Amino acid sequence: xxxxxxxxxxxxxxxxxxxxxxxxxxxxxxxxxxxxxxxxxxxxxxxxxxxxxxxxxxxxxxxxxxxxxxxxxxxxxxxxxxxxxxxxxxxxxxxxxxxxxxxxxxxxxxxxxxxxxxxxxxxxxxxxxxxxxxxxxxxxxxxxxxxxxxxxxxxxxxxxxxxxxxxxxxxxxxxxxxxxxxxxxxxxxxxxxxxxxxxxxx
Amino acid sequence: xxxxxxxxxxxxxxxxxxxxxxxxxxxxxxxxxxxxxxxxxxxxxxxxxxxxxxxxxxxxxxxxxxxxxxxxxxxxxxxxxxxxxxxxxxxxxxxxxxxxxxxxxxxxxxxxxxxxxxxxxxxxxxxxxxxxxxxxxxxxxxxxxxxxxxxxxxxxxxxxxxxxxxxxxxxxxxxxxxxxxxxxxxxxxxxxxxxxxxxxxx
DNA sequence: TTATAAACCAACCGATCGTTCGGTTGGTTT
DNA sequence: AAACCAACCGAACGATCGGTTGGTTTATAA
Numbered sequence: 001x002x003x004x005x006x007x008x009x010x011x012x013x014x015x016x017x018x019x020x021x022x023x024x025x026x027x028x029x030x031x032x033x034x035x036x037x038x039x040x041x042x043x044x045x046x047x048x049x050x051x052x053x054x055x056x057x058x059x060x061x062x063x064x065x066x067x068x069x070x071x072x073x074x075x076x077x078x079x080x081x082x083x084x085x086x087x088x089x090x091x092x093x094x095x096x097x098x099x100x101x102x103x104x105x106x107x108x109x110x111x112x113x114x115x116x117x118x119x120x121x122x123x124x125x126x127x128x129x130x131x132x133x134x135x136x137x138x139x140x141x142x143x144x145x146x147x148x149x150x151x152x153x154x155x156x157x158x159x160x161x162x163x164x165x166x167x168x169x170x171x172x173x174x175x176x177x178x179x180x181x182x183x184x185x186x187x188x189x190x191x192x193x194x195x196x197x198x199x200x201x202x
Numbered sequence: 203x204x205x206x207x208x209x210x211x212x213x214x215x216x217x218x219x220x221x222x223x224x225x226x227x228x229x230x231x232x233x234x235x236x237x238x239x240x241x242x243x244x245x246x247x248x249x250x251x252x253x254x255x256x257x258x259x260x261x262x263x264x265x266x267x268x269x270x271x272x273x274x275x276x277x278x279x280x281x282x283x284x285x286x287x288x289x290x291x292x293x294x295x296x297x298x299x300x301x302x303x304x305x306x307x308x309x310x311x312x313x314x315x316x317x318x319x320x321x322x323x324x325x326x327x328x329x330x331x332x333x334x335x336x337x338x339x340x341x342x343x344x345x346x347x348x349x350x351x352x353x354x355x356x357x358x359x360x361x362x363x364x365x366x367x368x369x370x371x372x373x374x375x376x377x378x379x380x381x382x383x384x385x386x387x388x389x390x391x392x393x394x395x396x397x398x399x400x401x402x403x404x
Numbered sequence: 405t406t407a408t409a410a411a412c413c414a415a416c417c418g419a420t421c422g423t424t425c426g427g428t429t430g431g432t433t434t
Numbered sequence: 435a436a437a438c439c440a441a442c443c444g445a446a447c448g449a450t451c452g453g454t455t456g457g458t459t460t461a462t463a464a
Contacts, residue, residue, distance in 0.1 A: 003441075019308065021223035025422060035443040037425080046422065105306045106221065108372045125374060146390075152383040156362065159369055163361030170310045172327060173357055181354040188348075189391045205411075227452060237413040242453065412459070420451065434437070
């Protein structure tokens with residue numbers, strides 16, 4: 001089990017750094033000390049190896065958000081959305097290789113032909129969009145969020161925070177320096193225009 | 203000049219569809235009808251071919267925005283920002299292959315080692331961020347934009363619109379259906395909280 | 405018409421690609 | 435102890451990779 005795990009770990013780094021075509025099985029063999037044949041003993045081919053990695057990423061992200069939402073205690077919908085945005089950035093910083101993988105193009109290209117790959121990606125994005133959307137809907141009930149279109153605003157919010165996470169790993173932005181401005185932007189975007197200053201409402 | 207242009211055109215499509223490593227010179231030769239040696243007659247190697255393409259993309263985008271800003275007549279800073287966001291999406295729809303290239307990871311990876319590549323990418327992003335920032339600053343003078351941090355808000359705005367353009371080409375979103383919600387989000391994000399309803403000031 | 409250079413070509417190079425294969429371990433199960 | 439097993443190995447496969455070569459066509463200008 002040790003070698004197989006080492007292969008998965010090294011391959012995650014390799015795929016994220018060099019892309020699918022750029023990652024070679026020979027280099028993976030060198031990195032792990034596993035012989036060429038060993039890799040193909042554990043995974044039937046290169047694509048299967050990648051799908052194993054992507055599936056693991058999906059599990060990790062989904063269960064991380066699950067845990068976060070279960071533990072946290074939000075006073076209203078707006079705080080839930082803010083928390084989700086903040087946690088997404090935090091997770092992207094903690095799982096840099098995995099998020100770099102998700103920010104590359106080849107998984108989405110592969111998803112066009114491979115239903116398993118498509119399912120993994122859709123699971124991730126559906127889950128995240130649902131969290132944002134539910135926060136908005138809850139906020140519209142409790143008075144913390146304005147009457148914006150929920151699903152569409154969730155998409156815009158997500159593309160905003162994911163874009164910043166992406167530019168951060170590309171080293172074009174510094175996400176940390178943008179953090180407070182980003183949270184303020186979220187509040188302005190979906191928050192009520194004239195709340196009771198303290199936005200704690202039933 | 204005909205063959206060289208055909209090579210550039212086909213290579214743009216190939217690089218954007220398959221990435222740098224996935225695009226093969228043999229396939230490019232097949233696509234264009236040019237012999238293998240002919241491609242290396244016009245471009246000294248694969249990387250040089252890509253840099254020629256990236257340079258062309260930079261020229262096209264920069265001059266398109268130059269023309270747009272020269273022709274348009276904005277009443278205030280907020281309208282300028284809205285116009286720039288709108289035009290960016292429009293351009294991304296018109297130049298799908300080029301934007302797909304910019305949304306892949308390999309150009310940013312290459313930029314780490316190749317100063318020419320880095321210069322091209324920085325030129326594009328600096329130009330766009332400057333446009334957004336100037337619109338915000340102008341809006342803060344004419345009263346159409348709130349007192350948000352200019353450069354940081356420009357970055358957030360840009361990552362938002364670029365993220366949507368990216369998800370659109372990945373076929374996860376439909377940018378057209380998000381358009382009006384996006385423009386509204388922009389206005390809420392940086393616009394004054396309580397303008398004169400019609401925000402024509404000064 | 406001839407000289408010159410640019411454009412173009414097919415053939416070829418060594419290296420590397422993903423993958424396969426025959427065979428060797430060391431530990432369980434029969 | 436015989437049979438079986440998954441884990442592991444390294445050599446070898448055909449295909450394809452980016453790039454080079456030497457020679458032929460084409461266009462230009464004297």
